[in-house]
Amino acid sequence: MGEAINLGVNLLSNFREKVDQILSVDPCSLVFRDEFTAACQTNRCGRYGTSWTCPPGIGDIVEKRNQCMQYPVATMLMKVFRLEDAYDVEGMDAGRNKMMEIVYEVVDALRAANQDFIVLAPGSCSFCTKCTYPENGCRFPDRGLASVEALGIDVASMARSVGCKYYNGPLTVTYFALLFTR
Numbered sequence: 001m002g003e004a005i006n007l008g009v010n011l012l013s014n015f016r017e018k019v020d021q022i023l024s025v026d027p028c029s030l031v032f033r034d035e036f037t038a039a040c041q042t043n044r045c046g047r048y049g050t051s052w053t054c055p056p057g058i059g060d061i062v063e064k065r066n067q068c069m070q071y072p073v074a075t076m077l078m079k080v081f082r083l084e085d086a087y088d089v090e091g092m093d094a095g096r097n098k099m100m101e102i103v104y105e106v107v108d109a110l111r112a113a114n115q116d117f118i119v120l121a122p123g124s125c126s127f128c129t130k131c132t133y134p135e136n137g138c139r140f141p142d143r144g145l146a147s148v149e150a151l152g153i154d155v156a157s158m159a160r161s162v163g164c165k166y167y168n169g170p171l172t173v174t175y176f177a178l179l180f181t182r
């Protein structure tokens with residue numbers, strides 16, 4: 001279990017037991033890599049142009065980064081999931097779904113507490129079976145969260161900067177979410 005951080009609100013401490021680490025990150029230490037966002041256009045993940053949370057539907061990346069940087073506090077949530085083997089795609093999906101359940105709980109708790117925040121999720125939104133992009137607007141704006149990847153955040157560097165492992169050994173997958181609060 002990682003170090004619990006006072007966020008100004010202690011709300012996130014309620015989630016200590018649900019993730020492996022909750023760590024404070026200096027927003028100024030975040031590294032945004034244009035090469036990461038440029039890589040989205042190669043569509044290796046198959047999500048480019050399919051979601052409001054991925055380029056180009058997400059909009060102006062620099063504007064999104066600047067919006068995040070308006071917040072004085074950033075907090076990283078990290079959770080490790082075990083896989084049965086190196087090809088355990090179901091295990092990866094199940095882990096991500098579990099992580100997203102936690103992220104949505106955090107969103108709901110922050111909202112209920114009238115907090116001003118931005119949450120970046122691990123990976124592209126898959127809340128709906130089929131995203132409304134590009135014909136109609138996001139059906140569930142509370143759930144259609146931009147991802148740390150879509151903003152080009154160097155997650156490995158972020159993890160290192162707070163003494164957290166990005167890679168947690170063979171047959172594991174690790175998911176990161178990032179919250180910006182005041």
Ligand code: SF4
Nearest residue numbers: 125128131138139144
């Ligand atoms: S919540 Fe639904 S409509 Fe909105 S981005 Fe996610 S999948 Fe698309």
